[in-house]
Amino acid sequence: MIPVEYYLALSATLFSLGILGVLLRRNALVVFMSLELMFNAGNLAFITYARMFGTISAQVVVFFVMTVAAAEVAIGLALMVEIFRTKHSIDLDQMNTLKG
């Protein structure tokens, strides 16, 4: 028997670490990885509540979140490649113009 709060605390910790990465790192790819970490933390909270209330629906929602996150990664990495082609860098500080 594990109290639900432990899972929620773990989820909150992972989410905070993800925000830390988004705010502090300058490498755009690491920022992307931190976003994935935050998705993961949210999914963990979802699955915890799914177990607690004994429903399957929350698992389906997590499945949708995963699908949309995969689509987001595909688009985001294509954008990264395109930005690298024009700027020759993926430093977030240098992404300050809309038209490269």
Place this chain on the structure above:
Amino acid sequence: MLIVFFVLAFVAVGTAISMLVTRNAIYSAIFLVLNFGTVAILYLILGAPFIALSQITVYAGSVVVLFLFVIMLLGAERLPGGEPLKWQRFLAIPLILVLALDFGINIAREGGKIGMVDVPPAGYGAPVDVGKVLFTQYALPFEVTAIILLSAVVGAIMLAKTDKAGRRRDLYKREQQQEKTP
């Protein structure tokens, strides 16, 4: 059970911190795989085997491979110079501490009242049950997801397409015509 949870939580938080701290983007991606793996085991403990295995195939498999592919393609594992985010760092760290404190206070206040989870009974959350819900109650969102994925694929191709590729195709055509003409 509690020991298993604490070991997994320790590994998950440790890999997340290492992912943020390491300077090399490839190491970050590898730590991300470890983190996804431990969270997948937590999903298994929580009675979601289908989600756990799709986590491993989708995240630890395809997403991180995509990351590694792009990192190696761009040769962007190291940014030149340090990372001196000057004033943002002094603003960001207190803000994150406030957020973490907020999470902590709220979780501690509800402590012991939310409930307990234990090992699920055998067959709980089987892929058959998930599939039944997915294709009856959530059939419409499922179709919408298909459209999102299709547009993502088309968008990624459109973004990655360059004029150079078009020119290459023209060159190819010209060569073909030259071969035909004589």
